[in-house]
Amino acid sequence: MKRIVFILSVFLSCHVFAAVRMPELKWSVSYSADKQLSQGKEIPAIVPGAVQLDIARAENYPPYVFNDNYKQYGWMEDMYYTYKTQFKKPVLSSSERLYFVSKGIDYQFEIYLNGEKLFYQEGMFTYVNLDLTDKLQPDNSLQILIYPVPKKQKTPVDRSQAAHVVKPAVSYGWDWHPRLVPLGIWDDTYLEKRNVSHIDDVFVKYVLSDKFDKANIELAIEGRNLDDCSFSWTLKNKEGKNVLRRQGKLSEHSLLEGIEFRNPELWWSYDHGTPYLYTSVFELKDKKGKSIQKITEKIGFRRVRLVMNEGAWDEPEDFPKGRSVPPAQLELNGRKIFAKGTNWVNPEIFPGIITRERYNELIDLAVEANFNMFRIWGGGIVNKESFFELCDEKGILVWEEFPLSCNLYPDEPHYLSILKQEATSIVKRLRKHPCLAMWCGGNELFNNWSLMTDQSLPLRLLNSICLEYDPLVPYNPTSPLYGMAHGCYIFKYFDGREVFEAMNNAHNTAYTEFGMPGISPMEVLKQIIPENQLFPPKPNTAWQEHHAFGAWAGDTWLCPDILNEYFGQATSLEELIAQSQLMQSEGYKAIYEEARRQKPYCSMALNWCYNEPWPAAVNNSLLVYPAIAKPAFYAVSNSCRPFCTSARLSKFVWNEGEEFFAEIWLLNDKYEKICPGKLRIKLQAGNETIEILTWDTPTTEKNTNLAGPTARFKLPKWTVDRFKLILEVDENPEYNSEYTLLYRPKPEPKEKGTAILNMNN
Amino acid sequence: MKRIVFILSVFLSCHVFAAVRMPELKWSVSYSADKQLSQGKEIPAIVPGAVQLDIARAENYPPYVFNDNYKQYGWMEDMYYTYKTQFKKPVLSSSERLYFVSKGIDYQFEIYLNGEKLFYQEGMFTYVNLDLTDKLQPDNSLQILIYPVPKKQKTPVDRSQAAHVVKPAVSYGWDWHPRLVPLGIWDDTYLEKRNVSHIDDVFVKYVLSDKFDKANIELAIEGRNLDDCSFSWTLKNKEGKNVLRRQGKLSEHSLLEGIEFRNPELWWSYDHGTPYLYTSVFELKDKKGKSIQKITEKIGFRRVRLVMNEGAWDEPEDFPKGRSVPPAQLELNGRKIFAKGTNWVNPEIFPGIITRERYNELIDLAVEANFNMFRIWGGGIVNKESFFELCDEKGILVWEEFPLSCNLYPDEPHYLSILKQEATSIVKRLRKHPCLAMWCGGNELFNNWSLMTDQSLPLRLLNSICLEYDPLVPYNPTSPLYGMAHGCYIFKYFDGREVFEAMNNAHNTAYTEFGMPGISPMEVLKQIIPENQLFPPKPNTAWQEHHAFGAWAGDTWLCPDILNEYFGQATSLEELIAQSQLMQSEGYKAIYEEARRQKPYCSMALNWCYNEPWPAAVNNSLLVYPAIAKPAFYAVSNSCRPFCTSARLSKFVWNEGEEFFAEIWLLNDKYEKICPGKLRIKLQAGNETIEILTWDTPTTEKNTNLAGPTARFKLPKWTVDRFKLILEVDENPEYNSEYTLLYRPKPEPKEKGTAILNMNN
Known part of the structure; x- marks a missing residue:
């Protein structure tokens, strides 16, 4: 869009269009340890971008995605940077003014024209619109002094350093994001005649x-x-x-x-x-x-709107009685819709280099995944305009969070004043987009790793700003709320529960984050891990730098113990990748489909996470950086089809001689009826396929699920270690589903005496 | 206060004090079915007051408290009223202005001077400050046209008629309040030179x-x-x-x-x-x-502040995981305090006649009850200034609700604009009072009898107004919230649980409403019920008009089934009153003390309700109108002593031969240590007293409870139908507690054969 506007304004008369963008500026950047307009070496700067990328380019830094190279960028956090550009005063009629415009400068900065300080701002989301006219000389030098990375304290060196600023906390380090904190001009910046x-x-x-x-x-x-x-x-x-x-x-x-x-x-x-x-x-x-x-x-x-979830007004029942849950049912134009989607994170570590094209490919893939909603997670940036333009065009709903995540953002006047400025800018910009479906204060703020509460002034302020500028769009202070849930995040919990059990026993109006880790494909691993470290994956290697070990609770995100328990020790990296990707696929299917089966009480399923800002070795994401689909992506896409067959499973491992069972369901999120049909439930082990049940499915009403029969089958002796449950619809293969499960043959009988002893226990 | 200011300004020179109150005005009132300045008969009006009281006085209506007399006032709801007063123009210097001031006109009104309309307002809580100067004549006639009772719809005739106005819903009828909707000038109103x-x-x-x-x-x-x-x-x-x-x-x-x-x-x-x-x-x-x-x-x-309750950050535990509860722990000047108190309701049906003296006696009794907090329930008015002045002086904390209760207050622009005006007036007035401890949107709005949610614009607006004008005082949208509870309200639930079981199994941060009905004393009953209806109480008599039957769920508030079950049929009204008042006392003790025992996770216990606006036959109140203490008042006062002994009971009825048991506790809300002592636990049946346990109590730390031993005793054969558990502290009788329980002798043995048969079952 931007480019088109620019061309138009060149072709058409300046008398007609007041806002005329001047020719592109050439920028340099230099740095200094002290707060001053830097006298240091000027290196070419790409705007928008980030000072780190300019330095890396000029000084031939190795790629930050490889091994632990990103650590070499650490010193850049604490420098002052001076962007500089020079331009001649354009011809201005008496009714014309020259403005300096920037849609984003990260994070705290001063603007100088010909050595005179004209402007100061803290905050990267409020556009700069600076009238330079009265200060112009024939030849002009414009400088922008960028302050170092803001840090609430020196240690600990983690996201809590961002607890006092309206700057995304994620770049201070996260369980899937290296410590790399962008600084600099990160969105369109130009001179404009008005x-x-x-x-x-x-x-x-x-x-x-x-x-x-x-x-x-x-x-x-x-x-x-x-x-x-x-x-x-x-x-x-x-x-x-x-x-x-x-x-x-x-x-x-x-x-x-x-x-x-x-x-x-x-x-x-x-x-x-x-x-x-x-x-x-x-x-x-x-x-x-x-x-x-x-x-x-x-x-x-x-x-x-957010309206009450069906059945939720009936809870709680007994006295002493609390309140009913907050509503989580999305209603679009009067229609209750099930939100199937995903948590969006920054697609780049340095948001300055995100382009419309990057947004475009990611949003197109979301449509392919049958997603209708993005939750823009509060640890990241508020996206650029093109993101929202594309969501408007393609019809994806956006749950937009403010940049607060997993921190105790304070009740202090200074922070509140910057938050007010930034949030006002954000709301006034985004409220114009029909895709904007929900405002949210930020991520996981009402949990014990954040310690904010309903009384926290930042969240009361955000509520108040949203009410003032966009009152008809819902506002929630955070996610999760009462009745909503975050998790599961691993296939088998520390307490022994598998994802099937945890989900089947859960009772929530919305699952707004849930994850399942999967290793990245081999070709990606080779780009980020030195060859001699590739197999077997070990802690304190490039695997750990890329989130395979020590990332979240337990040995995440590789989860070697869980993989071992289910599959035994992998003998090659290929095998390990396949195991992990299978677990990711089956785990995600279990969660998405169970959330759907819990409709209408449940109304949302958004996985953690969609994409990633750099190539992780293992991550919960469906897409590997920049936009490579993992097998789980296709599995999830199937689970999110508007209409599909589905099996409610109780566990992953099945034993010889055991009675296998699965509840069979039809899931319909469409606002149209689905005709009767014939659904064949089969088990496939190796070359053998057994039809264990045929269900003559009735009409499925619009936006309604149908619980069918439970298919049961006593598992015979097989020579396989896994088998498939297949749901096949005659004449409508697009509704088919399948699930891979593990199979354990009966253990060889032990010595007789021992067996008898065991029986007496 | 007001009176003193007036006297001062008479004694001192007018040059010194700009605000000089003019001599009291004489008012009349008349009414008309049509919207016009009434031409009807003018009757004397008492200001502040209510049009209903003026008419009743002039036309000799029987007292509305007796039988169903209040129904005779019904027609007054739909009239227009014209207040009228006449005054001569006072001498005004060139720097002086004459203002008409009213602190409250209920609810929608126009003001006329000499026939010219000068002012219109909807809303009874925004003061009127009207400069009359430029319209004055030598002789002036000031008229106030009051609109009829606002009604959202004609039927149903209940509180939902008030769902579109900032007028207390209670007077439209409640389970303890007759349908009597005040109209008129309800607070100080005068002319003032400024x-x-x-x-x-x-x-x-x-x-x-x-x-x-x-x-x-x-x-x-x-x-x-x-x-x-x-x-x-x-x-x-x-x-x-x-x-x-x-x-x-x-x-x-x-x-x-x-x-x-x-x-x-x-x-x-x-x-x-x-x-x-x-x-x-x-x-x-x-x-x-x-x-x-x-x-x-x-x-x-x-x-x-409201800070997190101790232990509440550790919940919830498992994934999928929701949020932690909102904080309910009151912190005053950095000290966490347990809020023991009560729900305050309008002390008069017609708030216009509430005086400082009425407030004073009620607030003094609250101190006697060991209460430190009033929850000003959102079904009623926002009290007059003298209420808050007295709470400031006497040191009682006030949880102030806006006038929203048990209705779906709409997202409509007109309602929102009036709510904004009224709430702004309320907050700007009350924020000056140190007693103001908490703002709250209103009562039970997030439950299925109200249907408001976190997305409701009125509650988002109130949050926003409180944030703007009083940001450092907590705001909650409603009560109960997640983790808080309303109820119990009866001694034994429909599902068979007694108050003991329901409370002992509850887990809440705050019990912000709980009730226990008790019949009013005989002398009150005689003032409200015709003699021939007094005994036995029957539905559809004056008992029902005064809330004994058909008030809330089941046969509330008399609860004859529950009384019968415990005591058998009462043979006299005296006996029935005594039974009911015993249940009320023991029930309230159970709840207050269990809530205290759940400290520090629990931090509040506020019963429903403190007082009442007219004499009910049966009510959950501790005080009967106007301010008569029921026995439960004294029981509760004991349960709320800053330090006391306490017994955790499991049930009300005990059987011969059964092992009686009770957990013994020391409850300390004081910020000082309590010295060791000797606590004797005794059972008293008739004249017999048995000491069943002696506990050498250790030091009780400040603001800490101490769970002691469980006293046990096999109950012998007694000839009584009730007995007492007595906790006696040597040398400190002020810490003693006692509980009355019911006793059932073993039933006479049945025929032998049957007994054997039963044993085989």
Whole structure:
């Protein structure tokens, strides 16, 4: 989009468009241990980017993804950086001003023009709009002084160092993210000529009627020197046809109310309809009626709510009685929809290099995974505009968290003032996107590893800001809430419960994080682990740097004990990868499908996590950096089909002679009926396939699951170590499902005497 | 207070005090079925009061407390009322203005001067300050047109009719409140001369340092025409000595910052220290330095927080894992205190007649009950100033709810705008009182009889208003929350559990409502029930009108089935009253003491309810209208002693031959150690007293309970139907406790054959 706007403004007359982007700036960067505009060596800087990447490029650092190379970047945290660019004063008419614009500078910085300090900001999410005009000289030097990485304390060197700033905590180190803390200019940054009268923001605010047949629109305009200006506003449909038009006089901070739009096409997530987008064209005119600025934006009409989960009002039952759970059922345009999705993390360690194309491939894969929602996890950044534009276009719902995660963010006035500034900027930017389905204060803040509570002022403040600027979109203080859950994260728990048991006994309105680790593919491992360390994986090697050991509880994320218990010692890396990836696939299937089976009480299943910012050796992610699908990706995609067959399993390992059983289900999230059919339940061991049950399935009603019969079969003697449960639908193979399970033959009988002794125990 | 200010201003020169209250106004009231300034008969009105009381007085209505007389007032709901008063224009200098002031007009009204409409307001909690000066004539007629009772719908005729207004829902009918909906002028209302330059509000805002050795003070001043004015501000201690003084220039909405006050005496609840109050004297001076207004207010320095309950961060344990509970542990000036208290309801059906004296007697009784907290239940009014002044003085903490209760208050713009106006007025008024310990959105809003959720805009708005105007005092959206509980309310549940079992198995951070019904004393019953209906109590008589039948679930509040089961059919009203009052006493003791025993995880015990607005026949209240203590009052007062002995019982009825047992405890909420002693545990049946255990109690640490031995005793054959468990402390009888229990002799042996048969079962 950005590029297109730029081209347009070159082709069209400057008289028509006030906002004219100047030619791209060339930047350098230098650093200094002290707080000063650096006198050091100037190296070329790529903007947007990060100072670390510029230094690495200039000084030939080895790639940070390999082994423990990222540690070589550690010293860069504590430097001051000076970005510098030079430009000639452009020709400006008396009604023109020159602005310096940046959509993101990370994190604390000062801006100097020709040596004079013009601006200071703490906060990377508030755009800079700086009028340079009165300070311009024929030749200009613009410098940006970036402060070192903010740290609440020197030690411990971990995420708690970020507990006082509105900067993503993840880069301070996480169980799947190395310690690498970006600094620098991280989003579009340029000079722009603007008319002295100009618009800063057009917000098309609307309220849909209860029947969705009317949108009551207000235009909230922010700008400068608008007193004598007039405007025209046009709403165009997808075909470019004008469907609504208003014009009139303007004044500053004008709110143009009472615009009624009948029968709007609604914006839907792609799985429930069309993500219909209109185009809003706002034209600013001077007192002579001459057009001086045109702002073109996509808008979508939708109503999103969190409503009570079915059955949840009936709980709790007995006195003494507490409250009912908070609602977690997403309702889009009056339709209750099951949110199947995933937790999105920064797709790059350095967000400055994230492009629209990177977003695009990841979002396209989410559609392939049958996901309709991203939870934008609060440990990471608030994404760039192109992310939301793409979610708008492709019809993916976004649960947006503020940058608070797993820390005790304080009730202190300074932090609260920066949070207010940043959150206000974030909400005013993102509220325009129909994909925005939910605001959330941050990640896991009401647990004992964070220690925030309902009384924490940062979360009360965020609630208040969301209420002020986007009152019709839900706000939650954190995830999990009462009745929601995070976990499972491993296949078998420390207390011996397998994922099947843990999930089948859980009772939650939403599973908003759950993980299952899987090793990355061989070709990725070879890019990150020295060859001599590849097999067997050991602690304190590149495996550990890439999160295989010592990452989370126990020996995560490799979980060698669990793999050993199920499969015995692997004899090659290929074998180990296959074991781990199988566990990941089967584990994720168990969780997603059980969450779906718990519908309608349960209404959400979002796994941890979708992607990763660098190639981990083992991670819960479905995608390996940059966007390589693990086998679990396809398994999950199947489990999330709008309609599919499903088996409710109780465990992973089955023994010879034991009665195998599985509850058979039909899962339907579609708002349409599924016709009757014939479902064959089979067991496959090696070449042998046995049909153990045939179910003549009835009609499955819209958005309804159907619990079918339990298939049972006494397991014979097989010579395999695993077998498959296969659900096959005659004539509709797209509904088929299958599950891989482990098989244990009866142990050879022990010596007789011992056996008898055992029997007497 | 008010009266004193008035006298002062008469004695002192008008030049010195701008705000001079004019002589009391004489009011009349008339009514009309239509919306018009009524032409009907004018009857004398008492202001403050209620239109219903004026009509009843003028037209000789029988007392509404008797039988079903209150129903005769029903027609008054739907009338328009016109209050009228006449006054001569007072002498006004060029710098003087005449204001009409009212602290409360219920609920929707218009104000007319000499037939011209000057003002309209919806909302009974926002003071009216109306400058009449420019409209005055030599002789003036002031009229107030009161709208009928607001009703969301015609039927059902119940509290849901109040679901769209900021008017207490209780008067629309409750299980302990008749349907009688007040209308009219309900708080102080007068004419006042003010200088054209005057102060409307002085807010002494402060933040205490972490060590409580410093208060950083700001004065937030609101007023009119202050541009050329100056001020002096003095803080005086209890002895009247100036401890702080500031003076300087003023401007409108001025905020005088950076005033440091060292070593403030802190305000404490009476049970933990002295409720120390300073006096703030703010003097406004004109440009010549002449004093034109003096505002004198009490202020107290305290910090109040809700912090996490001990042990609550360790929950939940397993994955999938939700959040930890919200904090319910009150911390006053850094000290964790156990909140023992009660739910306060309107002390009158017509709040207009509540006086400082009524508040005073009720608050004094709360101190006698060893209560340190009132929960001001959201079904009722926000109390008048004198209530909070008295709580400040006497050191009782106040949990203040907004007027929302058991309804689905809507997300509609009109309701939200009135709620915003009213809540802002309420918070700006009450935040000045050190007794204010907690804000709460309202009562039981997150349960299925209300259907509000965390997403409800009214509750998000209240959070936002409290954050803006009183950020350092906790805010909760409702009660109960997750981890807190309402109930028990009856001695034996429908599922057979007795209060002992229900409480002993409960696990909550706070019991913020629990009830136990008890019949009112005979002399009260005779005032409300016709003599021929007194015994036996029957449904559809005056007993039912006074909440004995059909009030809440089952046959509440009389609970004849439960009484019958325990005591058999009562043969007289005296006997029935005694049975009911015994159950109430023993039930309340069980709950308060078990809640205390669950400390430190549990931190609050507030019973439902303290007082009542009219004499009920049976109610959970400890006090009968107006302020008559039931036996349960004294029982509860004992259970709430800062230090006492306590027995954990498992049931109410014990059988001959059974092994009686009771866990013996020492409960200490004091922040001081209690010395070792000798505790004798005795059973008393008739004249016989048996010592069943002696416990040499060790030192009880401050704010710590001590679980002692379990006393056991095989119950012999007695000829009584009840017995007492007595805990006696040698030399400290003030720590003694006792419990009355029921005794059942062994049934006479049945025919031999049957007995043998039973044994074989």
